[in-house]
Amino acid sequence: MKVFLAIAVCKILRFIGGLAGKGSSLPGQFALKLCPDVLGRVRLPAHVIAVTGSNGKTSTVEMIAAILAADGKSVVYNKEGSNQIEGVATLILSNCTLGGKMRGDVLLLESDERYARHTFKWFHPSHFVITNLYRDQLTRNGHPEGVFDAVKDAVHPETTLVLNADDPLASCFAQGHDPAKVKWFGLDECSVSTKEHHGVYHDGARCPVCKGRMEYSCYHYAHIGHYSCPNCGHMRHGADFSVTALDLQAGTLTINGETEISLAFKSIYNVYNILAAWSVCALTGVGTAAMAGVINNYMLKNGRMVTFTLGQHRGTLLTSKHENSVAYDTNLAYIAARPEPCTVLVIVDAISRKYFTGETSWLWDIDFDRLNCPHVQKVMLYGKYCNDLAVRFKYSHIPADKVEVGEEIRTAADSLRDAGDEDVYVVTCFSDRDKLLAHVKRD
Numbered sequence: 001m002k003v004f005l006a007i008a009v010c011k012i013l014r015f016i017g018g019l020a021g022k023g024s025s026l027p028g029q030f031a032l033k034l035c036p037d038v039l040g041r042v043r044l045p046a047h048v049i050a051v052t053g054s055n056g057k058t059s060t061v062e063m064i065a066a067i068l069a070a071d072g073k074s075v076v077y078n079k080e081g082s083n084q085i086e087g088v089a090t091l092i093l094s095n096c097t098l099g100g101k102m103r104g105d106v107l108l109l110e111s112d113e114r115y116a117r118h119t120f121k122w123f124h125p126s127h128f129v130i131t132n133l134y135r136d137q138l139t140r141n142g143h144p145e146g147v148f149d150a151v152k153d154a155v156h157p158e159t160t161l162v163l164n165a166d167d168p169l170a171s172c173f174a175q176g177h178d179p180a181k182v183k184w185f186g187l188d189e190c191s192v193s194t195k196e197h198h199g200v201y202h203d204g205a206r207c208p209v210c211k212g213r214m215e216y217s218c219y220h221y222a223h224i225g226h227y228s229c230p231n232c233g234h235m236r237h238g239a240d241f242s243v244t245a246l247d248l249q250a251g252t253l254t255i256n257g258e259t260e261i262s263l264a265f266k267s268i269y270n271v272y273n274i275l276a277a278w279s280v281c282a283l284t285g286v287g288t289a290a291m292a293g294v295i296n297n298y299m300l301k302n303g304r305m306v307t308f309t310l311g312q313h314r315g316t317l318l319t320s321k322h323e324n325s326v327a328y329d330t331n332l333a334y335i336a337a338r339p340e341p342c343t344v345l346v347i348v349d350a351i352s353r354k355y356f357t358g359e360t361s362w363l364w365d366i367d368f369d370r371l372n373c374p375h376v377q378k379v380m381l382y383g384k385y386c387n388d389l390a391v392r393f394k395y396s397h398i399p400a401d402k403v404e405v406g407e408e409i410r411t412a413a414d415s416l417r418d419a420g421d422e423d424v425y426v427v428t429c430f431s432d433r434d435k436l437l438a439h440v441k442r443d
Contacts, residue, residue, distance in 0.1 A: 003042070003100050006035040010093035024082035028089030039089060040122030042100040045107050047284055048123065052111045052151060053131030053170070054144070055327055056273045057083070058302050060131060061110045063277035067294045068106055071286045077108035085118045106284070113147050114140075116154035124156035129280050131272065133169045134203055134222060135365065137323040139357050144169060145208065157181075162280050164272065165239045166224045169208045174237070185272075185279040186239035189226065190246040192268055193218040199329060200365050209234040221268050221333070222326045241279040243271060248337065259292050264299040267334045269327075274298070303433065308440040310413060312421035313343075315440060322351050322429040325365035332370040335425045341375050343420070345412055347428035349383030349435060360388040368396045377422060380404045382412045383432060413439035 013027035031038055051061050061077055068075045076095045078087060088109055096102045111119050113133075130151065133144045141147050148169055155161065161177060164170045165186035174182045187193075197204075197219055204223025207214050212231030219225035228235035245254040251263040253271055255278060263270060274295055281291055299305075306317040318331040335344060351357050371379055379402055381389040390405045406412060413436060416424060426436055 002035040003038055004098055006031040006038045007042075007093045007096050007098055007100065009034060010090060014090060014094040024078075024080045024090055025084070025086040026090075028086040028091075028093065031093050032086065032089055037122055039085075039092060042092060042096050042102055044092070044102050044123060045105055046126065047106045048109070048125045049106060049127045049129070049280055049284070050109045050111050050116070050120070050125035051129040051131065051276070051280075052113045052116050052154075053129075053164075054113065054134050054136040054147070055321070055324065056131040056269060056276065057110045059270075059273045059300055059304055060129065060276045061108055062300060062302050063273060063295065063298060064281060065108055066298070067277060067281045067286055067291050068108070068284070070294045071281075071290050073105040074103070075106045075108055076102065076104040078110055083110045083112045084115045088119050111154075114150045116151050120154040120156065125159050127160045127162055127280050127283060128155065129162040129276050130164065130170050130173055131276055132164050132167045132224065134167075134326050135201075135324065135362075136321065136326075137352070138362065139323065139359050144203065148172065148208075160283065162276065162283065163237075164224070164276070165237045166220060166226070168204055168214065168223065168227045168234065168236075171237060172208055172234075175209075183241070183279060183283060184237050184239045185241040185275045186236070187220050187243045187246065187271065187275075188239075189218045190243065192246060192248060193220055193225070195219075197223075198367070200325070200367050207232060207234050221330055224272075241275060241282065243275055246271060259288055261292060261295055262297045264297045265305050266337075267330060269330050303430075306433075306437065307443040308437065309443065310424060310440045311417035311419075313416055313424045315424040315426065317426040317428070317433060317436065319430060319433060320427050322348065322431065323359075323362045325362055325367075328366040328427065329370065331427055332367065335376070335427075336370045336373050338423070338425075339375055340423050341377055342423040342425055343378040343380065343416065344371055344376055345380040345382060345416070345424060345426045345428075345436070346389060347383045347409060347412075347426065347432045347436060348385040348389055349409065350429075350431040351385070352431060358385075360385055363388060363392045364395075366392075368393060368398065372396065372398045376402070378402055378404060380406070380412055380415075382406050382409050383428075383435075409435045410439060412436075 010027040010031040165184040207229035210232035244257045308315040320328040
């Protein structure tokens with residue numbers, strides 16, 4: 001009766017919330033109060049796929065859902081991105097019969113990395129994709145090794161782990177796990193690889209196992225690459241699913257030496273997200289041709305990348321999580337690699353969507369010097385924290401006469417609309433994205 005009541009209440013509140021354009025978490029919160037173990041008492045599909053990590057969760061989930069749907073599977077997943085236990089409960093219970101059987105062939109979950117242990121207390125995924133672990137929202141998450149400990153508590157012995165072989169910390173989830181239930185994805189040394197580390201800090205300098213000095217034969221970005229510890233032997237595992245060739249300029253990658261994919265978004269992040277989605281879908285039985293048909297030139301629909309027109313400018317908005325310097329660095333690298341003249345607009349107006357903080361020390365971890373290149377004609381710093389950005393830029397090598405500072409985002413949009421025709425790149429977070437998009441024509 002408690003299960004029936006929890007499901008019924010969740011469905012009713014979800015319906016009411018849907019009418020108001022809200023309700024992704026509250027229905028599940030009420031259901032869990034009525035029946036705390038309800039998620040352990042409903043019947044789930046055989047395939048329960050979870051995705052967590054510091055970056056790439058939402059994009060990877062979207063691509064997995066698209067591939068599985070194209071393969072004829074009925075997929076239930078949290079499109080709204082509500083990825084803590086209350087949101088997961090809402091998703092599952094609102095897709096259950098009143099008798100407690102979940103509809104759909106696959107349950108696909110984006111899971112917040114710190115709260116995964118709460119979500120998977122009552123059930124466990126059949127496949128658990130872990131994209132990466134690095135500095136992200138330090139005021140909330142603390143050190144990445146603390147996040148590792150939180151995720152570790154969510155790993156069940158019967159779950160098949162799908163791990164990023166190129167991340168020395170994420171790869172540690174394989175320790176003590178049945179090797180037959182660990183699958184790896186990663187990039188071979190390729191056109192984007194470097195022998196030297198690039199970035200303001202180096203979180204891969206020390207081995208996460210023994211704290212000895214780590215050695216790298218190549219870096220793909222940040223501390224992601226081919227590593228080995230001469231002290232304890234912790235090293236990159238051979239990948240079951242590999243990008244064996246990559247040309248970001250041409251926008252092509254090759255998976256396992258045989259399948260070439262064209263990239264709609266020529267970013268190293270996109271490459272890893274595609275490979276993670278490809279790996280888990282292959283493990284669930286989807287054929288190569290079906291996966292390639294979906295992923296080829298796939299354009300994300302979750303707003304991580306938005307193209308627009310503003311006056312005579314062609315614009316591209318790149319979502320970069322505030323308090324996550326690696327997300328910023330990869331998007332700045334994307335801009336630096338585009339040869340056309342451009343203006344870059346950086347907006348920091350609200351640090352977080354979920355909690356108040358005015359802490360901006362993370363700006364000093366971003367390698368803004370990537371924008372110190374001839375084709376970047378101007379850098380505009382806007383939003384409530386424009387002065388924090390301006391101070392940070394004083395310590396970069398970008399000439400002061402290229403930098404414009406202002407608080408009102410509308411002013412920045414009006415200024416761009418009224419003059420010039422160069423490409424415009426906007427670098428900002430989810431919390432500030434729509435503040436700019438409200439003044440442009442989205443493509």
